[in-house]
Amino acid sequence: MSVSYRKDMFWLAGLFIVLMLTPTILPNNYYLTIMILGCLHAMIAVGLCLLVGHAGQISLGHAGFYGLAAYTSAYLSTTWGLPVELSMLAGVVLTVVVSILVGMPSLKLKGHYLAMATLGFGIILSILFTETVDITGGPSGFVGIPRLSLAGFELHRDVDIFRVVAILLCLLVWLCFNVLHSRMGRALRALHTSDQAAQAMGIDVARHKLFVFVLSAGFAGLAGVLYAHYLTFIAPASFGFMFSVELMVMVVLGGMVSVPGAIIGAFFITILPELLRAFEDIEIILFGLILVVCMIFLPDGLAGGSARLWAWVKTKLALGCSRG
Amino acid sequence: MSFLTVIDFSSLLQYLITGLTLGSIYGMTALGFTIILNSTGVINFAQGEFVMLGGMMSVYFMTALGLTEPVAVVLAVLGTTVIGALVERLAIRPVRQSPAINLVIITIGVSILIRGLVMFFWGKDTHVLQSFSGDTPIMFLGAAIMPQALWVLGVSAFLLVGFKFFFSKTLHGKAMLACSFDVKAASLVGIGVERMVLLSFMISAFVGAVGGVILAPITMTSYDVGVLLGLKGFAACILGGLGNPFGAAAGGIVLGILESLGAGFISSAYKDALAFVILLILLFAKPSGLFGQKDSKRV
């Protein structure tokens, strides 16, 4: 068990190094923006990976947590004039509290019912963001959000924000690895396979499910407040059902159970629209097509698909060698 | 917000009729969901797009091809049915054995794809479809009923009766029901499960398209009407008890009426949220729905 923890720590170190080197490789602000968004999405994706891949639950409304935190922090820092750091903390805390309230009744449900409950919750929040114009600015969005600042220092440059976001992402990944290699990780995998047997072995299934749900909501909340103070502008369209779907796709593409996979999936889904932007009109068509094709041909995600590809390459090479 | 206004009968009747009309469409969408769910265990998130296609294709056939409305409408329904078959063949059949989450994402991908294609070919504008028998409202006890609303109610009722007959009297219908209860057993007694699945997608697409066609004159149609409609149809399924076709239809009507009353008496901006609030309350209180049976395991 501690052997694979070490492996994961190596991977994490690698991720950290790659991220820290990124600004030097991609000095262009546009690419940096994409990387920041990718990191934010990855933050949500790794939490969702724990919830969906390991605990076997489903959430089609996680965009709601992302948006709730973003709007809360935006509102507190502008309309109420609170310092940014405090607003962000409040945003995350509120999201965590709401997730507890939503999670407790919802996680008693299973399968399609749980999907529908999280879906409903996400849509209700999305409608609230759009309709409460006095608070959120309505469909045209919330402007004038103060820039991200830490310990009083405002982070003007994108590259500084990127560093902060990247470090936080690595921190969250570390937390995820800790959970997975702990008895809680074991308990989650157990309850995923057999709710009954897990209960019989003394695992409080309800509490574990709620814990992971709230943890993943907290991750989404953290990403949300960072998003709000980075872009300094947020709009309801970013927090709707489509984004919740994208989040799920990130996890599924990552192979469901793999935290590194979820990160790769997150960056893939973040970068894809940018790549497709060249094909402006057919962007949506291509996105839908890619979704369908990936699910049909890569059912175990990009990692699984590349593993199978690698295995295929190896057999071909072996055949080649044995002939020669 | 007018809590203090005396609720007058004609307004109430108006809302009820609007609700019944909208609810019939929710019900038909929900019926489509249920048919596919019952034969494959898959929640087809593209169901709403079938409804959208019914309306949009009718508009296209009329404007671009200059066909008369009756012909355009029939072609649109047939066309959507074919698309339903294509979806099953190309996107669902190859991966029937996949885990549920993959199938959910595939149907979502299909819905995005269909939406994208419609947007690409026919643009983002909203279009109007001519009402079938004109726009003169019929006055009834103080409420104005659009003739199109009568079409909606009539066609929905006709379809519902037709389905009842189909599922209980015809061999194909009974075979589909058998598949929904136990796929293995059904195939063991010689029911071609693959054909049943194909048929279920075609029927669902048909039902969706009919709903879209009769609704389009009332609510107008555009490339993205399918999303919310599909989600509410899914909600109606749960309302009426997941897996129960007539519960689904009933759930749709209940949802439509509640939504219309809510929009009328409370606030029309939040009416979409209302549907989901009702849904959440129901899920937390009685997940098996208003008419649902005890939790039956899906194969």
Added chain:
Amino acid sequence: MGNPIFSCEHIGVRFGGVQALSEVSFAAQQGAITSIIGPNGAGKTTFLNVISGMVTQDQGTLFFNNQDISQTKAHERAALGMLRTFQNLEIFSNMTVLENVAVGCHGRFTLPLWHNVLRTPSSRRLENLVHDQALAALDFVGMSTAASSLAKDLAFGQQRLLELARALAAKPRLLLLDEPAAGLNIAETKFLAELIMRIRDSYDLSVILVEHDMDLVMGISDAIMVLSFGQTISHGTPVQVQKDPRVIAAYLGTDD
């Protein structure tokens, strides 16, 4: 006679229109192997589910170690020292053998959940302890060599042993076995019988056994209770129960 490790009175369970259990009272003595037998549909598994907390009784009370557990949830009963196996294997197929057994230890130790998130020294110490206990349990049933295999790759008989090891890892006070011999051949059943007795002696625990295999039951039980159509029709030593005409009638029918 000794203290009953477990007892229950007037247990009633109703599923829809069916009265699965009615007025079932039962006691299992400390250190004894008590079996529950009965024809198919008698309610044996339902009764075991009531004891372990998977099913909530409509009437009646349950006591474990002199503590009233009538309202205690299933996972809490495990923490109190009541562990079980399942009739239809409920192993964690995608986890290794060792991990499966380690899960068995879960209920016996408490650690606030946040310790896991931060990988505190306490959580690491607990992990080492669990690791050792799991290995010990595997060793006892003779499966230490399979520790790193995936549970789903084991043969059926081995999977049954795995479930047993999993229930033992936490050093329970009471072991509930639900048809552990189902699907085992004669040699395996004999091995199982000896193993259960050895477990009872080495771990100093009590066993409640639901079984169909009469040789197994009559061979190792200290006491037997017979259920038929949800009611107790007999209880006593194996010899007494075998001779009881009501038991014979329940299994074989009566002459008309």
